[in-house]
Structures are given as C-alpha cells and as structure tokens.
Amino acid sequence: MAKKSIAARIFRFYWDGFRSMTIGKTLWLIIFIKLFVMFAILKIFFFPDYLGKFNNSSDKQEYVSGELIQRVVNP
Numbered sequence: 001m002a003k004k005s006i007a008a009r010i011f012r013f014y015w016d017g018f019r020s021m022t023i024g025k026t027l028w029l030i031i032f033i034k035l036f037v038m039f040a041i042l043k044i045f046f047f048p049d050y051l052g053k054f055n056n057s058s059d060k061q062e063y064v065s066g067e068l069i070q071r072v073v074n075p
C-alpha cells in the first residue's frame with residue numbers, strides 16, 4: 001500500500017471536515033459575503049481610481065511621484 005503525499009492527506013482532511021459541517025457552511029457563507037462587501041462594494045465608494053485618467057505608465061509615475069513629493073514638502 002503506497003503512502004499518500006502530505007498534500008493529498010491535508011486536502012482529504014479538509015474535504016471530509018467541510019463535508020460534515022452543518023453550521024460551518026453558513027458561517028463560511030457569511031465570511032465570503034463580508035469579504036465581497038469589503039473588497040468590492042467599499043472599493044467603489046471609498047477608493048477612487050486616481051490613476052485611471054492616465055493613458056500610459058510614465059504619466060502615472062509622474063503623478064505618483066509628484067503627489068509623494070507634495071505631501072512630504074507640504075504635510
């Protein structure tokens with residue numbers, strides 16, 4: 001009988017654990033919904049795309065370096 005690899009045993013361990021869950025599945029669903037809200041919805045409202053208005057990377061680099069220098073000089 002061949003010994004299974006450690007990755008296969010770890011996968012099997014978690015697979016069996018998730019299969020037998022009852023409340024855990026609901027908790028994982030809540031976690032995924034919260035992650036979606038944090039990264040998708042909040043990004044739209046609180047993190048505007050300042051670099052989207054530039055066409056090439058050199059313009060983006062100039063904008064970022066200018067902002068960093070401005071914030072250091074005028075805190």
